[in-house]
Amino acid sequence: MSPRLIGVASGKGGVGKTVLSIGLAQALGRAGRRVLLADGDLGLANVDVQLGLDVRHDLMAVLTGEVTLEGAIVAADGFDVLPGRSGSGGLAGVAAGWTGRLVAALRAAPHDVVVLDIGAGLDPLPRGLAAACDTLLVVATDEPTSLTDAYAVLKLLARDAPGADARVAVNLVPDAAAGARTHGALDRACRGFLGRGVPLAGVVRRDPRVRDAIRHQASLLTRHPGCAAARDLEALAGGLLGVPAAA
Numbered sequence: 403m404s405p406r407l408i409g410v411a412s413g414k415g416g417v418g419k420t421v422l423s424i425g426l427a428q429a430l431g432r433a434g435r436r437v438l439l440a441d442g443d444l445g446l447a448n449v450d451v452q453l454g455l456d457v458r459h460d461l462m463a464v465l466t467g468e469v470t471l472e473g474a475i476v477a478a479d480g481f482d483v484l485p486g487r488s489g490s491g492g493l494a495g496v497a498a499g500w501t502g503r504l505v506a507a508l509r510a511a512p513h514d515v516v517v518l519d520i521g522a523g524l525d526p527l528p529r530g531l532a533a534a535c536d537t538l539l540v541v542a543t544d545e546p547t548s549l550t551d552a553y554a555v556l557k558l559l560a561r562d563a564p565g566a567d568a569r570v571a572v573n574l575v576p577d578a579a580a581g582a583r584t585h586g587a588l589d590r591a592c593r594g595f596l597g598r599g600v601p602l603a604g605v606v607r608r609d610p611r612v613r614d615a616i617r618h619q620a621s622l623l624t625r626h627p628g629c630a631a632a633r634d635l636e637a638l639a640g641g642l643l644g645v646p647a648a649a
Contacts, residue, residue, distance in 0.1 A: 404509040405438070408642065409535035410571075411520040411528060412542070413551025418573045419541045420449060421612055421622065423519040425632065426539075428623045429639035431480035435514040438475065440484040442504070442531055443521030447486025453478055454619030460485045465503055471511060479624045482513070501530035524554060533562035537642065539571045539603055544584045553591050560596050569603035571638060581605030604638035606631055 410423045420441075427439035441449040441461065450457045459474040461484055475482045508516045518535065520528045532538050538559060542552035552570065559566055570588055572581040585602040593599045609631035615622040623632050 405511055405513045405516045406537070407505075407508060407516050407518060407535045409442075409518045409520050409532055409538045411532050411538060411540055411555055412522050412548075413524065413540075413553075413555045414548060415446075415522040417522075417541045417543050417548055418606070418612070419522065420452060420519055421616065422539075422541055422571060422573055422606060422635070422638075423517055424449060424452060425606075425622050425635035426639055426642075427481045427517040428479060428621050429636045430515050430517070430643070432623070432636075433639055433643055435643075436512075437481040438484060438508075438511050438513040438516045439478070439481055440508055440516055440518045441486030442518045442528075444487045444527070446521065449483055449519060450476070450485040452616055452619060453483065453621060455483060455485070457485045460487045461504070462487045464507055465500065471507055479621055484508075484511075486519075501527060501534070504531065505534045524558060529558055529562060532559055533566065535566075537567045537569065539569055540600070541571050541573050542584060542588060543572070543574045544580055549584070549588055549591075552588055556588075556592055556600055557596060560598070569601050571603045572605045574608045575605060576608060578605050578607075581607075604634060604641055606634040606638065 410419055412419045427437045431437045441447040455476045459469045463469045464471050464474050475484055520531045540552050540555050542548045559568055570585050572584045575581045589599045607630045609629055611626040611629045612622055612631055615625045626632055
């Protein structure tokens, strides 16, 4: 059986997408799943940097046949990482064939779940990857530009993969109420213009410990277990697994 492919996307950078992807992968691993976190940003990849991993091969080496998928995977704290490529525009204008090759490689991974950190933007690669996922988390903050860009991702997804399982993960907000308001604004826009709402996957609060974890090149759930953002990430993972969040 192929793994469940959970994509994490955003219309713009700076919304905390990679930190959320790392935390989600670790939380799913702690819930008993074998998880692969794949860095699908082949121009500005940084999952390995944020985790301080020693990388010898990356996703591009897998796609070109230089190494096998297993040969490029690096073990992290309770989950595996398939690094992307940073500082290269090699696949910036990727063709559909490359997208299919990447998805096929991930579908063949010996894991229960693949969390795919999709590069920000609306270019062919992130758009194609988003449409291929079993579940797509669109990350948004309460900034108007973030909401506009998240809506653009959802609008294109509705064209590329009608009926896709898309959900919103609201990040970097002060509290759950602010997250609910942010989701409500996006949901209303989708209902009004796309004829279909978008469910809320979860809310991750702004937490100063996130910055500390990044500075120390450590995952949040390892360095600051039990902090507000870590608890929110665990609740997000639980919701994706069909487990209700703890009160």
